[in-house]
Amino acid sequence: METSDIKLEVTDGKTINDKPYAGTQNGAATSATTSKLGATTSFTTSSWLSANTTMVAVVGGVVGGCLLIALIVTLAVVLSSGDNFPDSFNYTEVLHKSLLFYEAQRSGELPPDNRIPYRGDSALNDSGRKGEDLTGGYYDAGDHMKAVLPMAWSMGVLSWGFLEFRDSYEDANEVRYMLDCIKWGTDYILKSHTGDYEFYTQVADKDLDHGYWGRPEDMTMDRPAYPVNTTVPGSDAAGDSAAALAAASIIFREHDPEYSERLLKHAKELFEFADNYRGYYRDCLPEGKGIYISNSNYHDEIGWASIWLYRATGENWYLNRTEEIYHNMTGGRPYAFGWSIVDSGVHMLLYNETGDTEYSKRVTRFVDEWLPGGRVKQTDKGLTFRDGWGSLRYATATAFIALVAAENNLNVEEYREYAKSQVHYALGRTGRSFVCGFGVNPPVQPHHRSSSCPYPPDPCTYGLTFNVNQPNAHVLYGAMVGGPDENDDYVDNRKDYYKNEVTLDYNAGFQSAVAGLRHIELKGQLP
Numbered sequence: 001m002e003t004s005d006i007k008l009e010v011t012d013g014k015t016i017n018d019k020p021y022a023g024t025q026n027g028a029a030t031s032a033t034t035s036k037l038g039a040t041t042s043f044t045t046s047s048w049l050s051a052n053t054t055m056v057a058v059v060g061g062v063v064g065g066c067l068l069i070a071l072i073v074t075l076a077v078v079l080s081s082g083d084n085f086p087d088s089f090n091y092t093e094v095l096h097k098s099l100l101f102y103e104a105q106r107s108g109e110l111p112p113d114n115r116i117p118y119r120g121d122s123a124l125n126d127s128g129r130k131g132e133d134l135t136g137g138y139y140d141a142g143d144h145m146k147a148v149l150p151m152a153w154s155m156g157v158l159s160w161g162f163l164e165f166r167d168s169y170e171d172a173n174e175v176r177y178m179l180d181c182i183k184w185g186t187d188y189i190l191k192s193h194t195g196d197y198e199f200y201t202q203v204a205d206k207d208l209d210h211g212y213w214g215r216p217e218d219m220t221m222d223r224p225a226y227p228v229n230t231t232v233p234g235s236d237a238a239g240d241s242a243a244a245l246a247a248a249s250i251i252f253r254e255h256d257p258e259y260s261e262r263l264l265k266h267a268k269e270l271f272e273f274a275d276n277y278r279g280y281y282r283d284c285l286p287e288g289k290g291i292y293i294s295n296s297n298y299h300d301e302i303g304w305a306s307i308w309l310y311r312a313t314g315e316n317w318y319l320n321r322t323e324e325i326y327h328n329m330t331g332g333r334p335y336a337f338g339w340s341i342v343d344s345g346v347h348m349l350l351y352n353e354t355g356d357t358e359y360s361k362r363v364t365r366f367v368d369e370w371l372p373g374g375r376v377k378q379t380d381k382g383l384t385f386r387d388g389w390g391s392l393r394y395a396t397a398t399a400f401i402a403l404v405a406a407e408n409n410l411n412v413e414e415y416r417e418y419a420k421s422q423v424h425y426a427l428g429r430t431g432r433s434f435v436c437g438f439g440v441n442p443p444v445q446p447h448h449r450s451s452s453c454p455y456p457p458d459p460c461t462y463g464l465t466f467n468v469n470q471p472n473a474h475v476l477y478g479a480m481v482g483g484p485d486e487n488d489d490y491v492d493n494r495k496d497y498y499k500n501e502v503t504l505d506y507n508a509g510f511q512s513a514v515a516g517l518r519h520i521e522l523k524g525q526l527p
Contacts, residue, residue, distance in 0.1 A: 089427045089439070091518035092172040097438055097478030098511040099174060102181045104451065104476060105504060107146060107216065108136035118474045119450060122216035126203050128194055128225050134203055137188030140291070141503040142448035142494075144216045146203040147292050148192055149281065152241040153339040154508035155185035156308070157400070159247035160345075161512025164404055168518035179255060186248045186263060189241050193266050197273050200227045201237045201281045206291050213462040215453045226284050234281025236294055238274035239301030240339070242267045246308035264312055271305045274298075275321075294340035299328040304342040307349045322350060333375070334366055336386055337397045339505045344401050352408055363405050370398045371418050381430045381488045382421055389498045390506060392434055392483030395422040397509025403516030416520060417527045423513050426480055430488065436502075437477035444471035445494040447501045451476040452494065466494065476502065480510045 104116045107123045123144070126134040138154075140147045159182055162169060169175045192200040208221040228234030245267035252260040282293045303325040310318035326346065334343040344366045351359035369375040370384045377385045386394035399419035406415040426434045433439030436446055445452075453460030454473040465473075472494070479502040484490035494500055520526050 085429055085431050085440075087424055087429055089424065091168070091514050091521065092174075094427065094435065094438060094478070094514045095168065095172050095174055095511065095518065096177075097435070098480075098507050098514070099177045099181055099478065101436075101476060101478035101502070101507055102138065102184070102504070104479075105138040105140075106136075106184060107139050107144070118453070118455060120217045123203075123219065123223065126223055126225070128200055128227065130194075132191070132194045132200070134188075134191055134200055134225055136184070136191065137203075138185060138504055139216065139450075141501055142446065142497070143209050144204060144212075144219060144449065145206065145209050145291050146188075148189065148199075148201045149237045149240055149292050149294070150339040150503065150505045151185055152189060152237070152244040153342070154504040155182055155189070156240065156244035156247050156304070157345075157397075157505075157508040157512055158182055159244065159251055160404075161400065161508075161515045162251060163247070164407060165512070165515040165519040167522055168515040171518070171522060179251070182248050182251065183259075186245055189245060190262070190266055193241075193270060194227070195229075196269060197230045197233075197277065198227050199229075199234065199238055199241070199270065199273065200225050201234055201284060202226045202289075202291065206289050213449055213452075213466045214460045215456070216450055218456075218460075226289070228279070228281050228284045230277050232284045233273070233277035233279035234284060235274040235278050235298035236301045236340075237281035238270045239298065239303075239305040240342070242270035242274060242305035243301070243308040243342075245270065246305065246312040249312050267305070267309060267312070271302070271309055274302050274305060292339065296335075296341050297328070299325050300341060300343045300346060303329055303346045307346055307353070310353065311349070319353065322346065326350065333369060336394045337366075337401050337509065338393070348401060348404055348408075351410075352404075360408075360410055363401070364410055367398065367402045367405055367411070367415060367418070370395070370402075371414065377486060379484070379486060379488045381425070383425050383484065383488065384422060385486045388485050390482040390501065390503070391485070392426050392480055393503075393506040393509060395483075396426060396480070396506075396513050399423055400509045400513040400516060403513060403520075406520075407516075413527065416525070419513055420517060420527055423510070423517055426483070426510060432490070434481050434483050434490075436479045436481070437475040443481045443492045443500065444475075445469075445492050445500060446472060446476050446479055446481055447494045447497040448472065448476050448479070450474075469493065478507070480506050482506070 100115060103114070104119060106119065107126070109121045109124065110119060124135055126146070128134055137146050138151055139145065140150060162178055169178050194200060203225045204223045212219065212221060228237065245263045249260045249263035249267060252263060278298065280294065280298060282290050303322050306318045306322040306325065310322060329343050329346065334341050337344045344363065347359050347362040347366070350356065351363055372378050379385050383391065384395045384398065385391055399422040402415040402419045406412045428439040431440070433442040436443050451474040452465050452472040482499045482501050484499065490499055492500065517526065
């Protein structure tokens, strides 16, 4: 992220000069060829015709055939340049590439099977105030910050998507890589929990980090770490992290029981910390140093943690605690489903566990507002547009909630159709893909430092790389960019981070929604 005050609330944003995307237009050239052919066939004389009757018949047939072919080609080009793009995509390929994006975001010492050739070990000195090891984890976005709140939300949503739609990953032979993806994040959350009531929430100074455009492997600036504790608590970050660990513990129970128990132990401790010591993690950061600053309350994150602990343990105490906290959460309409506002996720899980219609009403009221004709604006090309900064992350995260709701027999056909429309918008339904390295005309200038830098020793700086209007040196496979504005306008330029930033949380809801679509496709139920 590129500002110090990142919110999910509506903002005016900033005015950016964009031009609407225009597909390749070949219709005019084809029409000109057709006209030229027509003029040629009319250039004859009566004497030549009378003397060459047979030849005229043959030539006429040939030319007529050419005219017919030209007309077919013209029609095909016109159709392909309009709104008649294919509405079928390879979800398995998307899952594979999205997992590659997460690998490109890795910090710390990389494993021997690293699949991102331009990435190497980085930030090996990240540590806490007492020298605690804080290496590893994921870089948040196109920068090299490490922020626990969105990282934890992302690991929680990816885990939820895996639990709901595991068959999609099994069919794609991606289970191993999915587990690696989740574990890379949960390992870091475990490291960050350095005491019963101490938890590191951010590594790196925003100003120092954002003043640097280069490879993470080459960083030399200070990277301070900021903890929450009983004096300055952080219920939002601790709650989100407890939820992520609890969700992951369910997955690893089968694959690594010892690791699963460790995750669950820390999840319980972080939940207790979040619930008993209330506060916002932003208060542990010096003024202007925070990168994810939430203005929503923290009750939803506490409820998010307790409902996942109920699913992980089956202990009714956690369910009862969630239902108590539920009454302090957003009472009406959550703005979105994202790193700062998880109300709709809590509502969905509560309905899944209890079958209580009070919770299903909350879920359907949330999703229905995003459907065509609902309260949230729809662009002319069908994107549900909540805000101009990362428009696609809002739509695809809601698509995931809609797919889980459909699995729970809530408005099944309508919700699946809606989810498909939003995910397919991101994949290229309107004529261009918004996922790097996938589909037709994908982004080539994501706002992302490491993929923009050429291999060393070639330099990488703001002047030599960021400000140069050319594709990134490396394809950032699988990264979904922020997306278009309310007029469906989009310019592929890394300088515009509103539309071209990539982040852990953007891909989490998106990837889980793709897994959901593949799941119903495997069942023969894709709308």
